[in-house]
Amino acid sequence: MGTAGVFILGGANSAWANKPPNDSQALITLKPIDNSKALINPDMGWMMYFYSNIISNYGSKLAPSDTVDDFPGLSTVYMRVPWSFIEIEEGKFNWELLDTPAQRWIDKGNKAAYLISASESWLRYATPEWVKKAGVKGYYWFNKQFGMGNINNPLWEPDFSDPLFLQKVENFVAAMAKRYDGNPNVAFVDIGHFGLWGEGHTVLSSKIDYSLEVKEKYVDIYCRHFKHTQLYINDDFAGPDKRGKRFPITDYAFSKGVSLTDFSILVAPPPNSWYHAEMAQLFWPTMPVVLEAQHYGASVRTKAWSKALLLKSIEDYHASYMSIQWWPREFLEANRDIIDKINLRMGYRIQLRSISWPEEVKLGENFKVAASWANAGVAPCYPGGFPCVTLKDEKGGIVSVLVDESFDMKDLKVAAPGKAPAREWEPGFTIDPTFNDPEGVFFRNVKPGKYDLYVSVGMRDGTPVIELPHGDEDGNRRYKIGRITVLERDSRGQG
Numbered sequence: 001m002g003t004a005g006v007f008i009l010g011g012a013n014s015a016w017a018n019k020p021p022n023d024s025q026a027l028i029t030l031k032p033i034d035n036s037k038a039l040i041n042p043d044m045g046w047m048m049y050f051y052s053n054i055i056s057n058y059g060s061k062l063a064p065s066d067t068v069d070d071f072p073g074l075s076t077v078y079m080r081v082p083w084s085f086i087e088i089e090e091g092k093f094n095w096e097l098l099d100t101p102a103q104r105w106i107d108k109g110n111k112a113a114y115l116i117s118a119s120e121s122w123l124r125y126a127t128p129e130w131v132k133k134a135g136v137k138g139y140y141w142f143n144k145q146f147g148m149g150n151i152n153n154p155l156w157e158p159d160f161s162d163p164l165f166l167q168k169v170e171n172f173v174a175a176m177a178k179r180y181d182g183n184p185n186v187a188f189v190d191i192g193h194f195g196l197w198g199e200g201h202t203v204l205s206s207k208i209d210y211s212l213e214v215k216e217k218y219v220d221i222y223c224r225h226f227k228h229t230q231l232y233i234n235d236d237f238a239g240p241d242k243r244g245k246r247f248p249i250t251d252y253a254f255s256k257g258v259s260l261t262d263f264s265i266l267v268a269p270p271p272n273s274w275y276h277a278e279m280a281q282l283f284w285p286t287m288p289v290v291l292e293a294q295h296y297g298a299s300v301r302t303k304a305w306s307k308a309l310l311l312k313s314i315e316d317y318h319a320s321y322m323s324i325q326w327w328p329r330e331f332l333e334a335n336r337d338i339i340d341k342i343n344l345r346m347g348y349r350i351q352l353r354s355i356s357w358p359e360e361v362k363l364g365e366n367f368k369v370a371a372s373w374a375n376a377g378v379a380p381c382y383p384g385g386f387p388c389v390t391l392k393d394e395k396g397g398i399v400s401v402l403v404d405e406s407f408d409m410k411d412l413k414v415a416a417p418g419k420a421p422a423r424e425w426e427p428g429f430t431i432d433p434t435f436n437d438p439e440g441v442f443f444r445n446v447k448p449g450k451y452d453l454y455v456s457v458g459m460r461d462g463t464p465v466i467e468l469p470h471g472d473e474d475g476n477r478r479y480k481i482g483r484i485t486v487l488e489r490d491s492r493g494q495g
């Protein structure tokens with residue numbers, strides 16, 4: 001076997017550990033600029049609400065070919081759907097309701113996310129009626145103040161503590177996980193089935209104050225079956241308007257590897273624009289945080305909407321996701337200015353601040369690349385990523401791939417706008433494609449010549465994953481930084 005490019009860290013086990021780089025090499029230095037582009041990366045982005053409880057909100061006006069690609073930073077299609085729309089009969093599932101719109105976005109390289117509710121403000125049986133007929137206890141209710149049902153047409157909410165209800169939920173979640181757990185096209189799943197709209201509260205519906213033990217059962221059910229896909233718990237499990245840093249139910253969820261979603265953003269006017277930014281501080285250092293803003297039209301109507309506060313919520317929560325809970329292009333047209341500002345901060349934003357490399361390098365000679373990296377976003381780069389230098393020939397063929405596994409973008413610190421600290425990167429690389437196999441056959445893959453030099457961030461094997469805010473991209477998330485000349489190897493280094 002031949003080696004197209006050997007990466008040398010200079011450790012004790014390295015063949016070149018005692019051969020220092022040639023410090024006299026002429027260097028080329030580049031300082032890339034941030035092009036202000038909205039980035040589509042794992043574990044972050046805008047979420048288009050295709051279904052927001054009501055099936056006609058908000059994807060019903062989109063043609064099958066329309067995935068709102070003109071919305072900058074849109075990475076995820078989100079579907080919040082009543083349970084009764086999916087499990088029509090016990091054990092018989094209408095997954096097409098989820099899979100059809102999801103595939104439209106997946107075909108574009110994006111992802112899907114889901115929440116299944118069991119209590120709604122507009123639908124009598126968000127929980128399938130067959131569940132009630134099976135003997136599950138429940139309550140009829142209406143809320144005159146908020147126009148939810150009425151005395152002649154009350155809504156039905158299950159007793160969330162009923163063991164039979166919990167068993168039916170577990171059966172559904174098991175089937176859902178069999179289909180979606182570990183699916184790389186699924187960004188996350190919200191812990192649903194509990195509370196009005198699946199949000200973990202009953203203050204507007206039955207008003208029953210369920211115990212911590214009952215709430216923990218829903219966390220346990222989802223965690224038992226979703227072992228690979230990221231799960232989220234709604235902040236309202238702790239109480240919609242209870243302020244504070246730590247609550248038993250969210251602490252419990254955190255201990256299970258569940259992250260936080262907050263659906264209270266701009267529902268009420270200031271000073272109640274949100275309640276749980278302090279709660280998010282436990283979660284964001286290790287897991288992405290999701291925010292849902294109020295239905296845009298309703299927020300404007302109640303004078304709760306504020307572009308400045310929407311941006312502030314991203315900062316306060318260190319949020320990685322934000323909802324588009326409205327007709328997407330109407331929302332975009334009205335808020336494009338703040339959307340562009342949010343895209344510069346939401347999630348992570350890996351910047352290559354500067355990079356230097358030798359103008360010429362000999363085959364077999366250890367050389368240095370010196371660079372400076374920073375994360376200009378509000379959140380860590382949760383998936384991580386390793387920097388890679390790639391050489392390509394004049395036809396775009398990959399000649400050498402050099403990865404540094406000692407430097408992980410996950411470790412870059414976040415800070416206030418414009419204050420992100422840079423971290424220096426100075427690996428040693430060797431392009432040494434020579435090899436003598438046991439039969440004495442000499443193999444060489446890289447020839448002396450001039451090559452285009454690219455930088456990327458991604459997997460340990462050099463596969464690019466992370467989109468960077470820089471130009472000259474090759475279509476596969478590699479970014480051209482210049483050229484390098486590879487010279488014939490030093491005859492003294494020949495084995």
